[in-house]
Amino acid sequence: MSDEPRTADATGSDDSLDAKGRSRRRALQVLAVAAVAPALPSAGAAEPSAPTAGLEPGEEQAIAGGPRGTATDPDLLRPKFTWTNRLSAAELVTLAALCDMIIPADGKSPSASAVGVPAYINHWVSAPYDGNQRELIRVRGGLAWLNTESRKRFGKTFARATTGERTQVCDDICFLPRAKEEHKAAARFFDRVRDLTAEGFYTTDAGMKDLGYIGNMALPKFDGPPPAVLKHLGLA
Structure with a gap:
Protein backbone atom coordinates (compact mmCIF):
# COMPACT_ATOMS: atom_id res chain seq x y z
CA MET A 1 0.00 0.00 0.00
CA PHE A 81 9.67 -9.11 -11.97
CA THR A 82 10.39 -5.61 -10.86
CA TRP A 83 13.36 -6.37 -8.64
CA THR A 84 16.62 -8.29 -8.87
CA ASN A 85 17.14 -11.40 -6.77
CA ARG A 86 19.83 -10.74 -4.18
CA LEU A 87 21.13 -14.10 -2.96
CA SER A 88 24.33 -15.30 -4.59
CA ALA A 89 24.81 -18.70 -6.22
CA ALA A 90 26.83 -19.89 -3.21
CA GLU A 91 24.12 -18.73 -0.81
CA LEU A 92 21.49 -20.56 -2.85
CA VAL A 93 23.49 -23.80 -2.60
CA THR A 94 23.48 -23.51 1.20
CA LEU A 95 19.81 -22.53 1.21
CA ALA A 96 18.90 -25.54 -0.95
CA ALA A 97 20.69 -27.86 1.47
CA LEU A 98 18.74 -26.39 4.39
CA CYS A 99 15.40 -26.50 2.56
CA ASP A 100 15.99 -30.18 1.81
CA MET A 101 16.64 -30.84 5.49
CA ILE A 102 13.25 -29.29 6.24
CA ILE A 103 11.35 -31.05 3.44
CA PRO A 104 13.40 -33.93 2.02
CA ALA A 105 12.30 -36.16 -0.82
CA ASP A 106 10.32 -39.24 0.17
CA GLY A 107 8.19 -41.88 -1.48
CA LYS A 108 5.33 -39.44 -2.04
CA SER A 109 6.93 -36.20 -3.14
CA PRO A 110 10.17 -34.53 -4.26
CA SER A 111 12.40 -32.41 -2.06
CA ALA A 112 11.87 -28.71 -1.49
CA SER A 113 14.76 -27.72 -3.74
CA ALA A 114 13.48 -29.94 -6.57
CA VAL A 115 10.33 -27.81 -6.90
CA GLY A 116 12.12 -24.45 -6.75
CA VAL A 117 11.67 -23.45 -3.11
CA PRO A 118 15.13 -21.77 -2.84
CA ALA A 119 14.24 -19.57 -5.84
CA TYR A 120 10.93 -18.68 -4.18
CA ILE A 121 12.69 -17.67 -0.96
CA ASN A 122 15.29 -15.71 -2.93
CA HIS A 123 12.58 -13.75 -4.72
CA TRP A 124 10.74 -13.12 -1.44
CA VAL A 125 13.68 -11.78 0.54
CA SER A 126 14.86 -9.68 -2.42
CA ALA A 127 11.66 -7.62 -2.59
CA PRO A 128 12.36 -3.90 -2.02
CA TYR A 129 10.11 -3.52 1.03
CA ASP A 130 11.25 -2.91 4.57
CA GLY A 131 10.00 -6.22 5.95
CA ASN A 132 11.52 -8.24 3.11
CA GLN A 133 14.82 -6.40 3.40
CA ARG A 134 14.97 -7.27 7.10
CA GLU A 135 14.36 -10.88 6.17
CA LEU A 136 17.16 -10.71 3.59
CA ILE A 137 19.57 -9.67 6.35
CA ARG A 138 18.35 -12.50 8.58
CA VAL A 139 18.55 -15.13 5.84
CA ARG A 140 21.99 -14.05 4.68
CA GLY A 141 23.29 -13.99 8.23
CA GLY A 142 21.79 -17.40 8.93
CA LEU A 143 23.29 -18.97 5.82
CA ALA A 144 26.70 -17.60 6.75
CA TRP A 145 26.27 -19.00 10.28
CA LEU A 146 25.44 -22.46 8.91
CA ASN A 147 28.67 -22.57 6.94
CA THR A 148 30.75 -21.18 9.80
CA GLU A 149 29.28 -23.68 12.26
CA SER A 150 29.67 -26.57 9.83
CA ARG A 151 33.30 -25.71 9.13
CA LYS A 152 33.98 -25.45 12.86
CA ARG A 153 32.43 -28.84 13.58
CA PHE A 154 33.20 -30.85 10.45
CA GLY A 155 35.73 -28.89 8.40
CA LYS A 156 33.37 -28.45 5.46
CA THR A 157 30.51 -26.22 4.32
CA PHE A 158 26.94 -27.02 5.29
CA ALA A 159 26.07 -28.12 1.75
CA ARG A 160 29.02 -30.54 1.66
CA ALA A 161 28.23 -32.03 5.05
CA THR A 162 26.50 -35.38 5.28
CA THR A 163 22.84 -35.60 6.19
CA GLY A 164 23.82 -36.76 9.67
CA GLU A 165 26.19 -33.83 10.14
CA ARG A 166 23.60 -31.34 8.93
CA THR A 167 21.11 -32.88 11.34
CA GLN A 168 23.46 -32.20 14.24
CA VAL A 169 23.57 -28.51 13.33
CA CYS A 170 19.84 -28.25 12.70
CA ASP A 171 18.98 -30.00 15.97
CA ASP A 172 20.56 -27.09 17.85
CA ILE A 173 18.44 -24.45 16.11
CA CYS A 174 15.21 -26.15 15.04
CA PHE A 175 13.18 -25.23 18.15
CA LEU A 176 13.63 -21.69 19.43
CA PRO A 177 12.33 -22.21 23.01
CA ARG A 178 14.97 -24.89 23.63
CA ALA A 179 17.84 -23.28 21.74
CA LYS A 180 20.90 -22.23 23.73
CA GLU A 181 21.45 -18.51 24.12
CA GLU A 182 24.31 -18.55 21.60
CA HIS A 183 22.01 -20.24 19.09
CA LYS A 184 18.96 -17.98 19.50
CA ALA A 185 19.65 -15.83 16.44
CA ALA A 186 20.27 -18.90 14.30
CA ALA A 187 17.09 -20.49 15.66
CA ARG A 188 15.06 -17.45 14.63
CA PHE A 189 16.60 -17.71 11.17
CA PHE A 190 15.73 -21.42 10.98
CA ASP A 191 12.18 -20.73 12.15
CA ARG A 192 11.59 -18.23 9.35
CA VAL A 193 13.18 -20.36 6.64
CA ARG A 194 11.07 -23.31 7.78
CA ASP A 195 7.92 -21.21 7.30
CA LEU A 196 9.03 -19.98 3.88
CA THR A 197 9.98 -23.50 2.83
CA ALA A 198 6.55 -24.81 3.76
CA GLU A 199 4.84 -21.90 1.99
CA GLY A 200 6.87 -22.44 -1.16
CA PHE A 201 6.55 -26.23 -1.21
CA TYR A 202 2.87 -26.66 -0.37
CA THR A 203 1.74 -24.15 -2.98
CA THR A 204 3.27 -26.20 -5.80
CA ASP A 205 1.48 -29.02 -7.60
CA ALA A 206 3.73 -31.56 -5.89
CA GLY A 207 3.06 -30.05 -2.48
CA MET A 208 -0.70 -29.97 -2.95
CA LYS A 209 -0.62 -33.57 -4.16
CA ASP A 210 1.36 -34.48 -1.05
CA LEU A 211 -1.39 -32.92 1.08
CA GLY A 212 -4.08 -34.73 -0.87
CA TYR A 213 -5.61 -31.40 -1.89
CA ILE A 214 -7.51 -31.71 -5.17
CA GLY A 215 -9.12 -28.27 -5.36
CA ASN A 216 -12.34 -27.63 -7.23
CA MET A 217 -13.28 -30.57 -9.44
CA ALA A 218 -16.30 -31.49 -11.49
CA LEU A 219 -17.99 -34.49 -9.85
CA PRO A 220 -20.40 -36.76 -11.75
CA LYS A 221 -22.37 -37.17 -8.52
CA PHE A 222 -22.16 -36.36 -4.82
CA ASP A 223 -23.01 -39.10 -2.37
CA GLY A 224 -22.82 -36.90 0.69
CA PRO A 225 -20.62 -37.42 3.74
CA PRO A 226 -19.28 -40.95 4.16
CA PRO A 227 -20.81 -43.10 6.93
CA ALA A 228 -17.69 -42.81 9.11
CA VAL A 229 -18.00 -39.02 9.17
CA LEU A 230 -21.71 -39.13 9.99
CA LYS A 231 -21.03 -41.60 12.79
CA HIS A 232 -18.27 -39.40 14.19
CA LEU A 233 -20.69 -36.45 14.27
CA GLY A 234 -23.39 -38.52 15.91
CA LEU A 235 -25.64 -38.26 12.87
CA ALA A 236 -25.75 -41.94 11.96
Missing part, protein backbone atom coordinates in the same frame (compact mmCIF):
# COMPACT_ATOMS: atom_id res chain seq x y z
CA SER A 2 1.35 3.41 -0.89
CA ASP A 3 2.40 5.77 1.90
CA GLU A 4 1.36 8.76 -0.19
CA PRO A 5 -1.62 10.68 1.19
CA ARG A 6 -4.94 9.94 -0.44
CA THR A 7 -6.32 12.74 -2.53
CA ALA A 8 -9.89 11.50 -2.49
CA ASP A 9 -12.38 13.76 -0.79
CA ALA A 10 -14.79 12.58 1.87
CA THR A 11 -17.84 12.82 -0.41
CA GLY A 12 -16.82 9.96 -2.71
CA SER A 13 -17.18 12.19 -5.78
CA ASP A 14 -16.57 10.76 -9.23
CA ASP A 15 -13.27 12.61 -9.61
CA SER A 16 -11.82 11.61 -6.23
CA LEU A 17 -8.79 9.31 -6.36
CA ASP A 18 -8.18 6.05 -4.59
CA ALA A 19 -4.85 5.02 -3.07
CA LYS A 20 -3.53 3.97 -6.48
CA GLY A 21 -4.50 7.21 -8.17
CA ARG A 22 -7.54 5.87 -10.01
CA SER A 23 -10.68 7.93 -9.94
CA ARG A 24 -14.10 6.49 -9.27
CA ARG A 25 -15.12 7.67 -12.71
CA ARG A 26 -12.24 5.79 -14.31
CA ALA A 27 -13.23 2.62 -12.49
CA LEU A 28 -16.84 3.02 -13.63
CA GLN A 29 -15.68 3.53 -17.21
CA VAL A 30 -13.75 0.28 -17.14
CA LEU A 31 -16.67 -1.57 -15.55
CA ALA A 32 -19.07 -0.20 -18.15
CA VAL A 33 -16.85 -1.29 -21.01
CA ALA A 34 -16.47 -4.75 -19.46
CA ALA A 35 -20.25 -5.05 -19.20
CA VAL A 36 -20.82 -4.44 -22.91
CA ALA A 37 -17.67 -6.14 -24.19
CA PRO A 38 -19.30 -9.54 -24.90
CA ALA A 39 -21.63 -7.87 -27.42
CA LEU A 40 -18.80 -6.10 -29.24
CA PRO A 41 -17.26 -7.25 -32.56
CA SER A 42 -14.32 -9.65 -32.37
CA ALA A 43 -10.74 -8.50 -31.93
CA GLY A 44 -10.22 -8.85 -35.70
CA ALA A 45 -12.53 -5.91 -36.48
CA ALA A 46 -10.88 -2.95 -38.13
CA GLU A 47 -12.11 -0.42 -35.59
CA PRO A 48 -12.85 -1.15 -31.93
CA SER A 49 -16.43 -0.34 -31.06
CA ALA A 50 -15.80 0.03 -27.32
CA PRO A 51 -15.77 3.54 -25.87
CA THR A 52 -12.20 4.40 -24.90
CA ALA A 53 -12.40 8.09 -24.05
CA GLY A 54 -10.66 8.84 -20.79
CA LEU A 55 -8.93 5.47 -20.45
CA GLU A 56 -5.25 5.28 -19.62
CA PRO A 57 -2.63 4.17 -22.18
CA GLY A 58 -2.83 0.43 -22.74
CA GLU A 59 -6.40 0.05 -21.50
CA GLU A 60 -7.83 0.67 -24.97
CA GLN A 61 -5.83 -2.24 -26.41
CA ALA A 62 -7.03 -4.60 -23.68
CA ILE A 63 -10.63 -3.60 -24.31
CA ALA A 64 -10.32 -3.95 -28.10
CA GLY A 65 -9.14 -7.52 -27.65
CA GLY A 66 -12.22 -8.54 -25.69
CA PRO A 67 -12.79 -9.01 -21.97
CA ARG A 68 -9.58 -9.98 -20.20
CA GLY A 69 -10.31 -9.08 -16.59
CA THR A 70 -10.10 -5.67 -15.02
CA ALA A 71 -7.72 -3.02 -16.23
CA THR A 72 -5.37 -3.69 -13.33
CA ASP A 73 -5.19 -7.50 -13.48
CA PRO A 74 -1.58 -8.76 -13.68
CA ASP A 75 -0.55 -10.77 -16.71
CA LEU A 76 0.13 -14.12 -15.05
CA LEU A 77 1.22 -15.74 -18.31
CA ARG A 78 3.98 -13.16 -18.82
CA PRO A 79 4.87 -12.06 -15.28
CA LYS A 80 7.13 -9.07 -14.78
Whole structure:
Protein backbone atom coordinates (compact mmCIF):
# COMPACT_ATOMS: atom_id res chain seq x y z
CA MET A 1 0.00 0.00 0.00
CA SER A 2 1.35 3.41 -0.89
CA ASP A 3 2.40 5.77 1.90
CA GLU A 4 1.36 8.76 -0.19
CA PRO A 5 -1.62 10.68 1.19
CA ARG A 6 -4.94 9.94 -0.44
CA THR A 7 -6.32 12.74 -2.53
CA ALA A 8 -9.89 11.50 -2.49
CA ASP A 9 -12.38 13.76 -0.79
CA ALA A 10 -14.79 12.58 1.87
CA THR A 11 -17.84 12.82 -0.41
CA GLY A 12 -16.82 9.96 -2.71
CA SER A 13 -17.18 12.19 -5.78
CA ASP A 14 -16.57 10.76 -9.23
CA ASP A 15 -13.27 12.61 -9.61
CA SER A 16 -11.82 11.61 -6.23
CA LEU A 17 -8.79 9.31 -6.36
CA ASP A 18 -8.18 6.05 -4.59
CA ALA A 19 -4.85 5.02 -3.07
CA LYS A 20 -3.53 3.97 -6.48
CA GLY A 21 -4.50 7.21 -8.17
CA ARG A 22 -7.54 5.87 -10.01
CA SER A 23 -10.68 7.93 -9.94
CA ARG A 24 -14.10 6.49 -9.27
CA ARG A 25 -15.12 7.67 -12.71
CA ARG A 26 -12.24 5.79 -14.31
CA ALA A 27 -13.23 2.62 -12.49
CA LEU A 28 -16.84 3.02 -13.63
CA GLN A 29 -15.68 3.53 -17.21
CA VAL A 30 -13.75 0.28 -17.14
CA LEU A 31 -16.67 -1.57 -15.55
CA ALA A 32 -19.07 -0.20 -18.15
CA VAL A 33 -16.85 -1.29 -21.01
CA ALA A 34 -16.47 -4.75 -19.46
CA ALA A 35 -20.25 -5.05 -19.20
CA VAL A 36 -20.82 -4.44 -22.91
CA ALA A 37 -17.67 -6.14 -24.19
CA PRO A 38 -19.30 -9.54 -24.90
CA ALA A 39 -21.63 -7.87 -27.42
CA LEU A 40 -18.80 -6.10 -29.24
CA PRO A 41 -17.26 -7.25 -32.56
CA SER A 42 -14.32 -9.65 -32.37
CA ALA A 43 -10.74 -8.50 -31.93
CA GLY A 44 -10.22 -8.85 -35.70
CA ALA A 45 -12.53 -5.91 -36.48
CA ALA A 46 -10.88 -2.95 -38.13
CA GLU A 47 -12.11 -0.42 -35.59
CA PRO A 48 -12.85 -1.15 -31.93
CA SER A 49 -16.43 -0.34 -31.06
CA ALA A 50 -15.80 0.03 -27.32
CA PRO A 51 -15.77 3.54 -25.87
CA THR A 52 -12.20 4.40 -24.90
CA ALA A 53 -12.40 8.09 -24.05
CA GLY A 54 -10.66 8.84 -20.79
CA LEU A 55 -8.93 5.47 -20.45
CA GLU A 56 -5.25 5.28 -19.62
CA PRO A 57 -2.63 4.17 -22.18
CA GLY A 58 -2.83 0.43 -22.74
CA GLU A 59 -6.40 0.05 -21.50
CA GLU A 60 -7.83 0.67 -24.97
CA GLN A 61 -5.83 -2.24 -26.41
CA ALA A 62 -7.03 -4.60 -23.68
CA ILE A 63 -10.63 -3.60 -24.31
CA ALA A 64 -10.32 -3.95 -28.10
CA GLY A 65 -9.14 -7.52 -27.65
CA GLY A 66 -12.22 -8.54 -25.69
CA PRO A 67 -12.79 -9.01 -21.97
CA ARG A 68 -9.58 -9.98 -20.20
CA GLY A 69 -10.31 -9.08 -16.59
CA THR A 70 -10.10 -5.67 -15.02
CA ALA A 71 -7.72 -3.02 -16.23
CA THR A 72 -5.37 -3.69 -13.33
CA ASP A 73 -5.19 -7.50 -13.48
CA PRO A 74 -1.58 -8.76 -13.68
CA ASP A 75 -0.55 -10.77 -16.71
CA LEU A 76 0.13 -14.12 -15.05
CA LEU A 77 1.22 -15.74 -18.31
CA ARG A 78 3.98 -13.16 -18.82
CA PRO A 79 4.87 -12.06 -15.28
CA LYS A 80 7.13 -9.07 -14.78
CA PHE A 81 9.67 -9.11 -11.97
CA THR A 82 10.39 -5.61 -10.86
CA TRP A 83 13.36 -6.37 -8.64
CA THR A 84 16.62 -8.29 -8.87
CA ASN A 85 17.14 -11.40 -6.77
CA ARG A 86 19.83 -10.74 -4.18
CA LEU A 87 21.13 -14.10 -2.96
CA SER A 88 24.33 -15.30 -4.59
CA ALA A 89 24.81 -18.70 -6.22
CA ALA A 90 26.83 -19.89 -3.21
CA GLU A 91 24.12 -18.73 -0.81
CA LEU A 92 21.49 -20.56 -2.85
CA VAL A 93 23.49 -23.80 -2.60
CA THR A 94 23.48 -23.51 1.20
CA LEU A 95 19.81 -22.53 1.21
CA ALA A 96 18.90 -25.54 -0.95
CA ALA A 97 20.69 -27.86 1.47
CA LEU A 98 18.74 -26.39 4.39
CA CYS A 99 15.40 -26.50 2.56
CA ASP A 100 15.99 -30.18 1.81
CA MET A 101 16.64 -30.84 5.49
CA ILE A 102 13.25 -29.29 6.24
CA ILE A 103 11.35 -31.05 3.44
CA PRO A 104 13.40 -33.93 2.02
CA ALA A 105 12.30 -36.16 -0.82
CA ASP A 106 10.32 -39.24 0.17
CA GLY A 107 8.19 -41.88 -1.48
CA LYS A 108 5.33 -39.44 -2.04
CA SER A 109 6.93 -36.20 -3.14
CA PRO A 110 10.17 -34.53 -4.26
CA SER A 111 12.40 -32.41 -2.06
CA ALA A 112 11.87 -28.71 -1.49
CA SER A 113 14.76 -27.72 -3.74
CA ALA A 114 13.48 -29.94 -6.57
CA VAL A 115 10.33 -27.81 -6.90
CA GLY A 116 12.12 -24.45 -6.75
CA VAL A 117 11.67 -23.45 -3.11
CA PRO A 118 15.13 -21.77 -2.84
CA ALA A 119 14.24 -19.57 -5.84
CA TYR A 120 10.93 -18.68 -4.18
CA ILE A 121 12.69 -17.67 -0.96
CA ASN A 122 15.29 -15.71 -2.93
CA HIS A 123 12.58 -13.75 -4.72
CA TRP A 124 10.74 -13.12 -1.44
CA VAL A 125 13.68 -11.78 0.54
CA SER A 126 14.86 -9.68 -2.42
CA ALA A 127 11.66 -7.62 -2.59
CA PRO A 128 12.36 -3.90 -2.02
CA TYR A 129 10.11 -3.52 1.03
CA ASP A 130 11.25 -2.91 4.57
CA GLY A 131 10.00 -6.22 5.95
CA ASN A 132 11.52 -8.24 3.11
CA GLN A 133 14.82 -6.40 3.40
CA ARG A 134 14.97 -7.27 7.10
CA GLU A 135 14.36 -10.88 6.17
CA LEU A 136 17.16 -10.71 3.59
CA ILE A 137 19.57 -9.67 6.35
CA ARG A 138 18.35 -12.50 8.58
CA VAL A 139 18.55 -15.13 5.84
CA ARG A 140 21.99 -14.05 4.68
CA GLY A 141 23.29 -13.99 8.23
CA GLY A 142 21.79 -17.40 8.93
CA LEU A 143 23.29 -18.97 5.82
CA ALA A 144 26.70 -17.60 6.75
CA TRP A 145 26.27 -19.00 10.28
CA LEU A 146 25.44 -22.46 8.91
CA ASN A 147 28.67 -22.57 6.94
CA THR A 148 30.75 -21.18 9.80
CA GLU A 149 29.28 -23.68 12.26
CA SER A 150 29.67 -26.57 9.83
CA ARG A 151 33.30 -25.71 9.13
CA LYS A 152 33.98 -25.45 12.86
CA ARG A 153 32.43 -28.84 13.58
CA PHE A 154 33.20 -30.85 10.45
CA GLY A 155 35.73 -28.89 8.40
CA LYS A 156 33.37 -28.45 5.46
CA THR A 157 30.51 -26.22 4.32
CA PHE A 158 26.94 -27.02 5.29
CA ALA A 159 26.07 -28.12 1.75
CA ARG A 160 29.02 -30.54 1.66
CA ALA A 161 28.23 -32.03 5.05
CA THR A 162 26.50 -35.38 5.28
CA THR A 163 22.84 -35.60 6.19
CA GLY A 164 23.82 -36.76 9.67
CA GLU A 165 26.19 -33.83 10.14
CA ARG A 166 23.60 -31.34 8.93
CA THR A 167 21.11 -32.88 11.34
CA GLN A 168 23.46 -32.20 14.24
CA VAL A 169 23.57 -28.51 13.33
CA CYS A 170 19.84 -28.25 12.70
CA ASP A 171 18.98 -30.00 15.97
CA ASP A 172 20.56 -27.09 17.85
CA ILE A 173 18.44 -24.45 16.11
CA CYS A 174 15.21 -26.15 15.04
CA PHE A 175 13.18 -25.23 18.15
CA LEU A 176 13.63 -21.69 19.43
CA PRO A 177 12.33 -22.21 23.01
CA ARG A 178 14.97 -24.89 23.63
CA ALA A 179 17.84 -23.28 21.74
CA LYS A 180 20.90 -22.23 23.73
CA GLU A 181 21.45 -18.51 24.12
CA GLU A 182 24.31 -18.55 21.60
CA HIS A 183 22.01 -20.24 19.09
CA LYS A 184 18.96 -17.98 19.50
CA ALA A 185 19.65 -15.83 16.44
CA ALA A 186 20.27 -18.90 14.30
CA ALA A 187 17.09 -20.49 15.66
CA ARG A 188 15.06 -17.45 14.63
CA PHE A 189 16.60 -17.71 11.17
CA PHE A 190 15.73 -21.42 10.98
CA ASP A 191 12.18 -20.73 12.15
CA ARG A 192 11.59 -18.23 9.35
CA VAL A 193 13.18 -20.36 6.64
CA ARG A 194 11.07 -23.31 7.78
CA ASP A 195 7.92 -21.21 7.30
CA LEU A 196 9.03 -19.98 3.88
CA THR A 197 9.98 -23.50 2.83
CA ALA A 198 6.55 -24.81 3.76
CA GLU A 199 4.84 -21.90 1.99
CA GLY A 200 6.87 -22.44 -1.16
CA PHE A 201 6.55 -26.23 -1.21
CA TYR A 202 2.87 -26.66 -0.37
CA THR A 203 1.74 -24.15 -2.98
CA THR A 204 3.27 -26.20 -5.80
CA ASP A 205 1.48 -29.02 -7.60
CA ALA A 206 3.73 -31.56 -5.89
CA GLY A 207 3.06 -30.05 -2.48
CA MET A 208 -0.70 -29.97 -2.95
CA LYS A 209 -0.62 -33.57 -4.16
CA ASP A 210 1.36 -34.48 -1.05
CA LEU A 211 -1.39 -32.92 1.08
CA GLY A 212 -4.08 -34.73 -0.87
CA TYR A 213 -5.61 -31.40 -1.89
CA ILE A 214 -7.51 -31.71 -5.17
CA GLY A 215 -9.12 -28.27 -5.36
CA ASN A 216 -12.34 -27.63 -7.23
CA MET A 217 -13.28 -30.57 -9.44
CA ALA A 218 -16.30 -31.49 -11.49
CA LEU A 219 -17.99 -34.49 -9.85
CA PRO A 220 -20.40 -36.76 -11.75
CA LYS A 221 -22.37 -37.17 -8.52
CA PHE A 222 -22.16 -36.36 -4.82
CA ASP A 223 -23.01 -39.10 -2.37
CA GLY A 224 -22.82 -36.90 0.69
CA PRO A 225 -20.62 -37.42 3.74
CA PRO A 226 -19.28 -40.95 4.16
CA PRO A 227 -20.81 -43.10 6.93
CA ALA A 228 -17.69 -42.81 9.11
CA VAL A 229 -18.00 -39.02 9.17
CA LEU A 230 -21.71 -39.13 9.99
CA LYS A 231 -21.03 -41.60 12.79
CA HIS A 232 -18.27 -39.40 14.19
CA LEU A 233 -20.69 -36.45 14.27
CA GLY A 234 -23.39 -38.52 15.91
CA LEU A 235 -25.64 -38.26 12.87
CA ALA A 236 -25.75 -41.94 11.96
